[in-house]
Amino acid sequence: MPETPAVVPRSGIARFFNSMQLPVGDPFTLAGLIIYGFFFVMAVFAPLIAPYDPIEILYTSDYDLASDLFPGERGHILGTTSLGRDIFSQIVWGARSALLVGLTAAFMVAFIGSVVGLLAGYFGGWVDAVLMRLADIAFGIPFLPFVIVISAFFEPSIWNTVIAMALVLWRDTGRVIRSQVLSLRSRGYVEAARVSGSSDLKIILRHITPNILPLSFLYGSIAIGWAILTEASISFLGFGDPDAISWGFMLQDAFASQALARQAYHWFIPPGLAIILVVSAGFFISRGYEDLLFPKLGR
């Protein structure tokens, strides 16, 4: 915990960030945040950074297809794909899909998990019993196969993949938040609020929720990684959104175009490295968080 809350920020956003208690002093967390910042800038300014349209089929000046170029050839930083598309531009645009999938899935997982945990932990009884049996069921569903089937049956779109992931992944967050709420519920200040006549809603929102936000954020940051990895697998298997350029799509394209046999490492190594960087960033941040929330583990 930070020793002294020196300045209490006034504005809503600043207060929100403060309540998340980002452990910026931890080197792992800092590294994670810097990586996120890097890809965030890349995603936001993708049209400015990318030299080409990622799905435009390019031709050379003498009207030949600019396909299978090696890095540096004709000014293509990472070369081109078999269809004559610029690989570097695809990497840059892929950051958009990755962050979009990662952040929305993480938000949904953290939100559903927190609500379930709060309700189950605070009200107990049959609410708890029903919600925790639902969590048991979610633990029994094989995650990737479930997302594959949902993504394949409905319109292939990023949102179906994200929703399918959120439908299963809330389970871990829900269980952890529930046990945290169980211990918070019997704290003195919560008792005091109850005795002074605060409503259940007010106690949950004012006195309990602020204390579980860091935990929600921890599980959210882990979910970012899971979501990006899963979306990559879905795209690789060919069930992804055909309109979105994602790193998983690039890998599928490379695999299907025999890039492995032709040793076109410049084509399939960069998307993999980009995924590793973003997903590790989530792990690094969650590690810093664990040290902060559970000091015993941080040795």
Added chain:
Amino acid sequence: MSTLKPILIRTLQLVLVLWAVVTILFLMFRLMPGNPLAAYIDPTFTAEQQEALIRQFGLDKSLLQQYFTYLINLLQGELGYSFRYRTPVADRIWLLLPNTLILTFSSLIVAYAFGIFAGAFLAWKRGSRTEAAALPVVLATRAMPEFWLGMVLLAIFSFSLGWFPAGGTRSAGTHYESLWQLYTSANFLSHLALPMLTLAIYSQGLPLLLMRSNMLDVMNEDFVTMARIKGLSPYAVVIRHGARNAMLPVMTSFAISVGYQLQGNVVVETVFSWPGLGRELVSAVSAADYPLAQGAFLMIAVVVIIMNLVADLLYTLLDPRISYA
């Protein structure tokens, strides 16, 4: 008695979860958009023929009736007929299950053997440069897409160096008298090597990190201090008193890993054209072969659910402090 009751409760919960997953599976495949027989019905079929097929598959009955037929069939081990192969789904699944299990268990055994040793070693090297360099690498292996790792290994060891075959379980045209002969042949093992290595590299992170943090905990316990004071050699302290006790929770996680691995298999089997349940699920979904997809999904779910139970029970048995009271 006291150990029997939690086992009973857990087993009942397992049945409940199994029933729920089976029901979700039914709804998923029955309520999806489109005609479930689209892949089966040839465009040249007459309307009467189509009607007959719909009746034959029981699709003219109400959803509830279909649901009960489905449950009763499942209880009898009846998984229906594959649209593509026109053979019972169960036969197909039993044919592929051994391949998936061999891949899963061989990779996990390698991953756990390595992870336990490396984790204990890193705990011993705590605070050193080795540790500082190794930890981010381990975290990065957890952040890799498994199929990408498979692609890289394939490109290097198969296409560039030519040391290993690029896919399948054996060379074309080879024949073996028995399954046992096949599974122990050099041909099969060389096909197994790369997918096994891919999954092992991906899975070693969990046992490694668990072992490391458990070792750090255990080495501070009184009985380890006691062993040190008794003047036992550092080897005896670290291995006999430390590692042995730190290993128990790691072994419990093996069951959970089997469940996770089966899901990861889906992509890795696809990369290496390994004829297993995961690859079959993907190709069945793509080809709209719904009975087969349903069967493969169910088989994976059953293993995941049973492994969750095994992990739970092992946890209770190994650590008497945990109870389900």
